[in-house]
Amino acid sequence: MTARRLETGGRIDRSRELTVKFDGKSLPAHPGDTLASALLAGGQQMVGRSFKYHRPRGVVAAGVEEPNALVHLRSGDRHEPNAQATMVEAFDGLTSTPQNVWPSLQFDVGAVNGLLSRFLGAGFYYKTFIGPFSGTKYWMFCERFIRRAAGMGRAPTLPDPDHYEKINAFCDVLIVGAGPAGISAALAAGRKGDNVFLVEQDRDLGGSLLSEPLGAPSDAWLAQARAELDGLPNVRVLTRTTAFGAYDCEVFGLLERVQDHVLAPEEGKPRQRYWVVRAKRAVLATGAIERPMVFAGNDVPGVMLTSAVRSYLNRYAVLAGERIVISTNNDSAYPAAIEFAKAGARVTICDLRAEAPTQFVDSAKKAGIDLRPGHAVLKVSGGKGVKAAHVVRIGPGGKIKGNATRIACDLVTGSGGWAPALHLWSQRFGKPQFNEELDAFLPPAEKGTFSCVGSLIGSPSLRDTLSQGHEAGGAVGKEPALFGHADHWGRNLVPLTVIAKVNGRTPGKAFVDFQHDVKLADIDQAHLEGYISVEHLKRYTTSGMAADQGKTSNLNALARMAELRGLPIPSVGTTTFRPPYTPVTIGAVVGHDHGLNFRPTRLTTIHGWHQDNGAVMIETGAWLRPWYYPAKREDINDAYIREAAHVREHVGIVDVSTLGKIAVQGPDAAEFLNRIYVNGFKTLPIGRLRYGIMLREDGFVFDDGATTRLGDHDYFMTTTTANAANVLARAEYLLQTAWRNLNVHVTSVSDQWCAIAIAGPKSRALLTALTGAELSNEALPNNHFANVTIAGVSCRLHRMSFSGELAYELYIPAKRGRQIWEALMAAGEPFNLKPYGLEAMGALRIEKGHITGSEIEGRTTLKDLGLEGFASSKKPFIGSVLRKRPVLEDPARPSLVGLEIVGDTSTRAGSLLYALSAPTKGHGEGWVSSVTYSPALKKNIAMALLSRGPERHGETIQVVDFVGGQSWLAKVVSHHFFDPEGKRQNG
Amino acid sequence: MxxxxxxxxxxxxxxGNRYWSRAWRDPAxxxxxxxxxxxxxxxxxxxxxxxxxxxxxxxxxxxxxxxxxxxxxxxxxxxxxxxxxxxxxxxxxxxxxxxxxxxxxxxxYNVMLSRRGYYYVFHSPGQAEGLRRRANVMLGNGIKAEFFDRAQIMKRLPFLDYSPTARFPIFGAFLQPRAGTARxxxxxxxxxxxxxxxxxxxxxxxxxxxxxxxxxxxxxxxxxxxxxxxxxxxxxxxxxxxxxxxxxxxxxxIETHVLQAFVTEPLKPLVDNVIVYGGAHFYISQSDKGGLVLGGDLDGFNSYAQRGGLPIVEHTLQSAKALIPSISRLRLLRQWAGVMDMTMxxxxxxxxxxxxxxxxxxxxxxxxxxxxxxxxxxxxxxxxxxxxxxxxxxxxxxxxxxxxxxxxxxxxxxxxxx
Amino acid sequence: MLRIPCPVCGLRDETEFSYGADATVRLPDMNEADPKVWHDYVFIRDNPRGPHKEYWHHVSGCRQWIVVHRDTLTHEIFGSALAREVAA
Structure with missing residues (x-):
């Protein structure tokens, strides 16, 4: 092909030259070019190799429908695969390389596949590589090579250096597409005062008008319209923005390419912006995409869409060929052909129709065009570029007559009619209607809050397009006057795009889907094998499944299947389009929600102190909590054992602010608590607190915690950290739906209160010294609370124990958390106070036999956990009926026990339990839920659920960790290892 | 046949591939x-x-x-x-x-069973304990399972986020080596x-x-x-x-819910296994055609619509980047959905x-x-x-x-x- | 993304809410002792393909449970009311 840049014309800025490279070669480019136009202007006809057969491929289109010209763009950490050259704006410093080639674009080893193509047809993989042997090894061996050969671009391996942002927006009307229809709609809606979004994927407004010759009447109209839109503050124009998805309730996803047209984003600017727009209504003016013709060799570089060649000529001043043969089935090729001829090309039009359209005949002839009505291109010859078109006479119904004539040429274009870009409409509403006259699927002009206008609904003329837009926009102000005479629709079309020999075959490979290398013969074979529904066809041949989502192939594949089945196209069906319309950058949708901002991190108000004092933190859900406070050279085991032992000997404090806290208030609060806890709460006096357990409605244990009665109608509930939100939501559900006669308010106060547990034999002395309050066992017995003042801050001191020690929980207004923690640390010095972390807290609670999330794991009952004694028999409670289902009453269920491990190594949580003499196979008789070394007992201990556990105290069992290849012997004991009488906590 | x-x-x-017989009949x-x-x-x-x-x-x-x-x-x-x-x-x-x-x-008929291994990445000792119990049950029943610590998993899956800015640091991973994908x-x-x-x-x-x-x-x-x-x-x-x-x-x-799935543009091999992220509900594999196949949570409400919404797109892609930061510049090609019969x-x-x-x-x-x-x-x-x-x-x-x-x-x- | 009309807060994104369950299912009376009644309440659903009354919780808003009338096939929302104001 001898494409070249013309001396004049085009919407490019010739005053500036850009450095643009492809495969190491410099291309002449100006601002306003795309990479594709620069490639053509630079004579780079071949731009890549095809997916399966590695055939040479060139630019086919000028827009989002481009199937072939996919490249690696930029380099280093901005490397990007599968960039569509037609959508990449030329910028200074642009580097691009071909993909799917080895060792080079010109000489590619994979091209050998082309020679084997007859064996690589539809369904090839399904029929072979099964292998003579059983198992899947043979396939997996072959798969390695197939995977390497497949794929397209190379993925980046470095983190993305660019920023992205997300914007939430609202509007009255979202207009998608800023061609004449969309602009006309935006003007009317804007004048009406609507809050308007006008979205255009191109960098400029105009749509098809940008492919009109420079200086055409449309230029003046566009400039005027743009000026009016700019003057309307209620109209927001978003260019370089694709509306990629239409979702329920008129929500749209948009991708704005803010800084993709430069080498690297400017400081402070995002590369792309993801918009979520909630519109009251939508006007779709998304236009139509030209259908290629299907003939032998229609994928040779230099075979293009007629409309694309016209865009390259008028918009970019690139004449894509000198000697052009056009194959058309409708009128739209004629104005284009005349322009090609005027630009200096020799043009032949093969019109599949018997007559050339009268209104164009004269001007075409005047332009020197060779008109061949009743002709079609049967075949293109050439390898890495078009050499000739083989043209035949064609009768009604597409039957070819006689022998082909060879016309030497360098460019062949196809005009197979137009396929409306109805993707957004289809995403939302499903199947469109088929219009036989236009041989296309069309959406209706109105559906729900959607209006469709222009070429999208097959508007017959610019006049209609402008009025449709005007009406859809709200018909305010003067309807745009007609300018020019551009037709946006292929009129007088004969529904024929496949040119084959009389036997139905093409003299060479004819492609339906370029990107996935699906040949006409593959469609035929799929038909032969019964893959005849449109979805089977698509999946079996992979037609329409490539990155272009079949924008140029769907209709041709469907038409062929319809022809083979002898059915009209709508009886064969169409596929439903799925978002996104064009591929969307993952990073853009992620926005700022990555790295540490992937999810919010919750910190207690004491967090700073933990950090300052060397705590190793651990994630627990959204929270960061102190895991342990290592002294010099301590590992986690040294640290937690020291911390736990210290608590039992002296006194320790731990930050328990993450507990859920709920204020339960109102005259019926006691009744409410009585229903949601298994144990009774009606008799709880003011000033006391009680441990309570909740079940799910299906009878399994849900959560536990303590609830304190602060006043007549005022209770303070704590929940586990993990279930804080769930307990509150559940309480609200019950109170607002079934129990709305109960006068109770529940309010989360988790964030209002900081909580510190103070545990150890010296805790009373420390707190007495600090608060000056009377805290004797008589004044403040276990499970009571007192109001105290520390450093001028009013706090509530709950006497309760999770560690089994004499212990308290101090509830502090959240903002004062660190201040009080520090006051405690200061006052605690004489008592040898030390902080302890989650790991030591775990060790202490295991010694004491208290359960946590490891045991309340969603499948355990009160009985399983040895807590049945808590269940009141005097009242119903949530879960009280279903917890008695027969399987849950089975005495053989695994139930909670303690294990003392024989030997001096610790077992592992998640190990399985087997009877001493039983083979270690199968699910076992239970499992280990929690393990620790017990500094108090100087033993490795564990909590476990063991079948008939409580009956088996004293038995020795096997504990097996298959994963680590280890097993232990353990003695089954009560899980109340330490101070089972509770002397310490009650003393 | x-x-x-x-x-x-x-x-x-x-x-000339002209004599293939139908894969199945079309009987009345x-x-x-x-x-x-x-x-x-x-x-x-x-x-x-x-x-x-x-x-x-x-x-x-x-x-x-x-x-x-x-x-x-x-x-x-x-x-x-x-x-x-x-x-x-x-x-x-x-x-x-x-x-x-x-x-x-x-x-x-080649169902393309590819036992490429199924990794479940975990992010806390608690998560590891839960997976260890699962792995032990599997091994006890003769089903292979392996555990890897952070250092081992860094070697096996080097493209995950091991940086200090990972919101949920990787502690290790569980592997079912014989799991994988099929067509x-x-x-x-x-x-x-x-x-x-x-x-x-x-x-x-x-x-x-x-x-x-x-x-x-x-x-x-x-x-x-x-x-x-x-x-x-x-x-x-x-x-x-x-x-x-x-x-x-x-x-x-049973309730019917929508579950979405996603695929990126096709790429040369990047992810050789199935990988499940433990920081959020997310999993990823790469099809033989080269597309990264992504999955996440249900949309979360009863639906028979076979199409999903943006919140799960966001959630899934955020999880993808959290697990594999270099995925950021790749592009999502398609989202689709199925309706699931979810039981209690x-x-x-x-x-x-x-x-x-x-x-x-x-x-x-x-x-x-x-x-x-x-x-x-x-x-x-x-x-x-x-x-x-x-x-x-x-x-x-x-x-x-x-x-x-x-x-x-x-x-x-x-x-x-x- | 659904846009859900909250009777208190107005039209809001689905992401502010959390889905509850079929709103025609009624919690049995607490004195109900028949396991079958509780079983049906906890486990059994009509799961209609079409109009559906369902609970949503405006967790990131007013924290009210609301009953939304929505079509499960088209996702069309017909209306909503506060759960506490819907006739039991």
Whole structure:
């Protein structure tokens, strides 16, 4: 092909030259070019190799429908695969390389596949590589090579250096597409005062008008319209923005390419912006995409869409060929052909129709065009570029007559009619209607809050397009006057795009889907094998499944299947389009929600102190909590054992602010608590607190915690950290739906209160010294609370124990958390106070036999956990009926026990339990839920659920960790290892 | 019927691929069958295949309102695994894994089973303990599982986020080495071809609108292609289970929810395994064509719509970048959705229904694909022998009344939490 | 993305809410002792393909439970009301 840049014309800025490279070669480019136009202007006809057969491929289109010209763009950490050259704006410093080639674009080893193509047809993989042997090894061996050969671009391996942002927006009307229809709609809606979004994927407004010759009447109209839109503050124009998805309730996803047209984003600017727009209504003016013709060799570089060649000529001043043969089935090729001829090309039009359209005949002839009505291109010859078109006479119904004539040429274009870009409409509403006259699927002009206008609904003329837009926009102000005479629709079309020999075959490979290398013969074979529904066809041949989502192939594949089945196209069906319309950058949708901002991190108000004092933190859900406070050279085991032992000997404090806290208030609060806890709460006096357990409605244990009665109608509930939100939501559900006669308010106060547990034999002395309050066992017995003042801050001191020690929980207004923690640390010095972390807290609670999330794991009952004694028999409670289902009453269920491990190594949580003499196979008789070394007992201990556990105290069992290849012997004991009488906590 | 092999490919290639025979017939419905299976997805077709192959019951029709394999079989993320922990599940999914191994040979159709390994990345000691219990149960039952610490997993999966800015630092990973992926369409097509070959009628574009009753017994179905009588009617209709069960007067422990899946543009090999992120509900693999296949959470509300919304797109892509930061510049090519029959414990229901004449395989949540061979095999056995197959015996409808919830995650009786 | 009309806060994104369950299912009376009644309440759903009354919780808003009338096939929302104001 001898494409070249013309001396004049085009919407490019010739005053500036850009450095643009492809495969190491410099291309002449100006601002306003795309990479594709620069490639053509630079004579780079071949731009890549095809997916399966590695055939040479060139630019086919000028827009989002481009199937072939996919490249690696930029380099280093901005490397990007599968960039569509037609959508990449030329910028200074642009580097691009071909993909799917080895060792080079010109000489590619994979091209050998082309020679084997007859064996690589539809369904090839399904029929072979099964292998003579059983198992899947043979396939997996072959798969390695197939995977390497497949794929397209190379993925980046470095983190993305660019920023992205997300914007939430609202509007009255979202207009998608800023061609004449969309602009006309935006003007009317804007004048009406609507809050308007006008979205255009191109960098400029105009749509098809940008492919009109420079200086055409449309230029003046566009400039005027743009000026009016700019003057309307209620109209927001978003260019370089694709509306990629239409979702329920008129929500749209948009991708704005803010800084993709430069080498690297400017400081402070995002590369792309993801918009979520909630519109009251939508006007779709998304236009139509030209259908290629299907003939032998229609994928040779230099075979293009007629409309694309016209865009390259008028918009970019690139004449894509000198000697052009056009194959058309409708009128739209004629104005284009005349322009090609005027630009200096020799043009032949093969019109599949018997007559050339009268209104164009004269001007075409005047332009020197060779008109061949009743002709079609049967075949293109050439390898890495078009050499000739083989043209035949064609009768009604597409039957070819006689022998082909060879016309030497360098460019062949196809005009197979137009396929409306109805993707957004289809995403939302499903199947469109088929219009036989236009041989296309069309959406209706109105559906729900959607209006469709222009070429999208097959508007017959610019006049209609402008009025449709005007009406859809709200018909305010003067309807745009007609300018020019551009037709946006292929009129007088004969529904024929496949040119084959009389036997139905093409003299060479004819492609339906370029990107996935699906040949006409593959469609035929799929038909032969019964893959005849449109979805089977698509999946079996992979037609329409490539990155272009079949924008140029769907209709041709469907038409062929319809022809083979002898059915009209709508009886064969169409596929439903799925978002996104064009591929969307993952990073853009992620926005700022990555790295540490992937999810919010919750910190207690004491967090700073933990950090300052060397705590190793651990994630627990959204929270960061102190895991342990290592002294010099301590590992986690040294640290937690020291911390736990210290608590039992002296006194320790731990930050328990993450507990859920709920204020339960109102005259019926006691009744409410009585229903949601298994144990009774009606008799709880003011000033006391009680441990309570909740079940799910299906009878399994849900959560536990303590609830304190602060006043007549005022209770303070704590929940586990993990279930804080769930307990509150559940309480609200019950109170607002079934129990709305109960006068109770529940309010989360988790964030209002900081909580510190103070545990150890010296805790009373420390707190007495600090608060000056009377805290004797008589004044403040276990499970009571007192109001105290520390450093001028009013706090509530709950006497309760999770560690089994004499212990308290101090509830502090959240903002004062660190201040009080520090006051405690200061006052605690004489008592040898030390902080302890989650790991030591775990060790202490295991010694004491208290359960946590490891045991309340969603499948355990009160009985399983040895807590049945808590269940009141005097009242119903949530879960009280279903917890008695027969399987849950089975005495053989695994139930909670303690294990003392024989030997001096610790077992592992998640190990399985087997009877001493039983083979270690199968699910076992239970499992280990929690393990620790017990500094108090100087033993490795564990909590476990063991079948008939409580009956088996004293038995020795096997504990097996298959994963680590280890097993232990353990003695089954009560899980109340330490101070089972509770002397310490009650003393 | 062409037998498929490299040789047949060669032969047909040399004759211009003009003589391939149909993969399955397009028969008109007969007035009656021994068994009518509603739903030509993987489960329905597999059931028909094994009825014919294992039990000689060939007078069988599979009715499909659309096109075969067009529901969840053709929409899922193709993962095949058996990392289960609850007694009722282990043997069943292990059977399925063993059947997958020779499925291509059995069907003479390459289902492209790729045992590329299934990693579950964990981010806390607590998560590791839960997975260790699961792995121990698997190993105790003869199913391979491995554990890796952070240093080991860095070597195996170097492209994950090990940086200090990872929100959920990686502690290690669990691996089921024999798990992997298979080609979803091939499973439906292979079973369809195999069943058809044995005389099963697969009738597409045939929607069941009601049942034919004889007293209290179901004796056939009314369809858009006329009444079809049957001694036994089997429902294998995934998300539409409740809808068709309701017509038989049954209410089930099932809600229908939408699950989305996503694929990126095709790339040269990047992710060689299935990887599950423990920081959020997210998993990723790479298809043989090169697209990264991503999955995440349910949309979270009852839906039969087969399309999903933006919140899950955001959630899934955020998780993708959190796990693999370099994914950021890649592009999402397509999102789609299937409607899932989510049960109250996340496990399926297989067997005879309380209505005479009616059988069901349903409630597959989002784990139906990997179960396809065993589900078809066990249900065919159940239908033929009139008693549950031991491996699927736990999946009864009555289990909720008895208190035997087969709850792999302990998430409670909430379908959207499974 | 659904846009859900909250009777208190107005039209809001689905992401502010959390889905509850079928709103026609009623919690049994606490004195109900028949396991079948509780079983049906906890486990059994009509799961209609079409109009559906369902609970949503405006967790990131007013924290009210609301009953939304929505079509499960088309996602069309017909209306909503506060759960506490819907006739039991």
């Amino acid at each position: 062409s037998h498929y092999s490299a040789l047949s490919i060669l032969g047909h290639g040399l004759t 419905p007969k007035p009656s069958y021994d068994v009518v299976i509603v739903g030509a997805g993987g489960h329905g077709l597999a059931t028909a295949y094994y009825l014919a192959k294992e039990h000689g019951i060939r007078n069988v029709a599979v009715l499909e309102k659309g096109w075969l394999g067009g529901g969840n079989t053709g929409r899922n993320t193709t993962i095949v695994r058996s990392n289960y922990m609850i007694p009722g599940n282990s043997a069943f999914y292990d059977r399925s894994m063993r059947m997958w191994d020779n499925l291509s040979q059995d069907l003479n 979803h369409d091939a499973v439906a097509w292979g079973y369809a071809r195999g069943a058809d070959k044995q005389g099963v009628d697969i009738i597409q574009q045939c929607e069941v609108t009601n049942y034919i009753w004889d007293n209290q017994k179901i004796v056939g179905v009314e369809t858009t292609r006329g009444p079809i009588r049957a001694k036994k009617v089997v429902l294998a209709v995934a998300g539409h289970t409740s809808h068709l069960a309701a017509k038989a007067g049954l209410r089930l422990p 414990d996340g496990s399926p229901i297989i067997g005879k229904m309380p209505v005479e004449g009616l059988w069901l395989t349903g409630g597959w949540n989002y784990g139906g694909f990997k179960a396809t061979p065993a589900s078809g095999y066990c249900l065919a056995w159940t239908i033929a022998k009139g008693e549950p197959h031991p491996d699927s015996a736990a999946f009864t409808l009555e289990r909720f009344e008895r208190g035997y919830q087969i709850d792999e995650f302990g998430a409670g009786p909430y379908p959207k939490a499974q």
